[in-house]
Amino acid sequence: MSHAYLDLVQAHDALLQKQDAPLYASLDGLNLPARAAPAADAPVVMIFAPHPDDECIIGALPLRLGREAGFRVVNVAVTQGSNLKRQPERWVEVSNACALLGWELQETIPGGLMGVSPKTRAEDPVAWAEKVNVLAALIEQYRPAVCVCPHDNDYHSAHIGTHYLVVDALKQAGHACTVAQSEFWRQMDAPNALIATSTSDTADLIAALACHVEEVRRNPYHLRLPGWMADNVRRGAEVCGGQGAAAPTFSFGTIYKVSRFDGGKLLENPTKYTLTEGDDIKAVLG
Numbered sequence: 001m002s003h004a005y006l007d008l009v010q011a012h013d014a015l016l017q018k019q020d021a022p023l024y025a026s027l028d029g030l031n032l033p034a035r036a037a038p039a040a041d042a043p044v045v046m047i048f049a050p051h052p053d054d055e056c057i058i059g060a061l062p063l064r065l066g067r068e069a070g071f072r073v074v075n076v077a078v079t080q081g082s083n084l085k086r087q088p089e090r091w092v093e094v095s096n097a098c099a100l101l102g103w104e105l106q107e108t109i110p111g112g113l114m115g116v117s118p119k120t121r122a123e124d125p126v127a128w129a130e131k132v133n134v135l136a137a138l139i140e141q142y143r144p145a146v147c148v149c150p151h152d153n154d155y156h157s158a159h160i161g162t163h164y165l166v167v168d169a170l171k172q173a174g175h176a177c178t179v180a181q182s183e184f185w186r187q188m189d190a191p192n193a194l195i196a197t198s199t200s201d202t203a204d205l206i207a208a209l210a211c212h213v214e215e216v217r218r219n220p221y222h223l224r225l226p227g228w229m230a231d232n233v234r235r236g237a238e239v240c241g242g243q244g245a246a247a248p249t250f251s252f253g254t255i256y257k258v259s260r261f262d263g264g265k266l267l268e269n270p271t272k273y274t275l276t277e278g279d280d281i282k283a284v285l286g
Contacts, residue, residue: 016223023213027096035102038072043145047075047103048135048166050116050150050158052094053216055103056209057225058182060197060254062148063101063205064281073103074142076135078162080112087111089214096211101204108134116161121168128168135169146178146285151257155185167266174263178285181257187235191257193273193284194236196250202229229253241274250276258284 024030045062049055055075065071075098080087091107098105113131121128139147149166150159163181170177181188197205202225209222216222229252236255237247259269273284 024211025213042070042072044072044142045146046144048149050162052090053212056205060195068281074106075103076106093212097208100208117157118160132168136172139173139175148180151181151188170261176263179261188257191255193256193258194240194253196253196276198277202252
């Protein structure tokens with residue numbers, strides 16, 4: 001049978017199987033636009049990325065806060081992966097990705113933290129406390145207005161561990177801020193924010209992801225990111241917009257759970273947000 005939807009599926013398949021999509025082991029030759037530096041007193045959004053590459057996947061909100069609201073974006077590479085031989089390469093890759101997006105990059109310790117997992121938190125409190133101290137010191141240094149981290153059930157042990165590490169560090173620092181929990185490996189039960197990205201911003205996130213050369217050679221999830229972001233819009237229409245809500249007309253979005261950390265705990269936020277390309281991105285901060 002041949003009909004219009006066969007052509008549509010074949011076009012999608014061709015994009016997903018694309019063999020000549022460039023990977024960026026270097027930024028040489030890329031015509032990156034000049035971007036104004038944030039103001040000296042600009043509010044800070046910190047991304048706590050479990051691995052190099054997560055910053056690109058969950059980066060929609062920080063990207064818009066930086067580009068549209070003048071925030072200073074700092075990506076904290078919590079770990080640099082568990083493969084010791086790959087860690088120096090992964091640092092180069094994440095450095096290129098952040099440079100492409102115009103973000104600062106912050107190391108935790110040389111080579112990144114190891115053993116960031118719920119198991120370490122439960123079974124080795126001394127080692128866990130050392131990791132919390134590292135993140136608490138960074139939080140005290142940057143005093144972020146917004147922290148972005150994975151939610152507490154995001155399947156991968158390093159993602160779940162990063163969630164608890166950030167929450168414990170915020171508590172130790174006694175720091176109040178907005179927290180945007182992200183999802184990738186497993187969906188959240190009750191997200192409340194769907195953040196649109198324009199075609200150009202989405203393309204920049206994919207290009208930055210393509211800087212993680214060996215990771216996307218192993219699994220070309222940079223080519224699948226638009227499909228994931230499109231499905232976020234489908235799902236977010238209901239879970240973030242409300243049951244029966246009119247579907248957004250934008251194509252690409254990322255889902256978060258946005259709440260307030262009061263210096264001691266995360267507070268529930270009943271507000272739901274669906275922010276299109278033209279909306280004031282600071283509205284998600286309440």
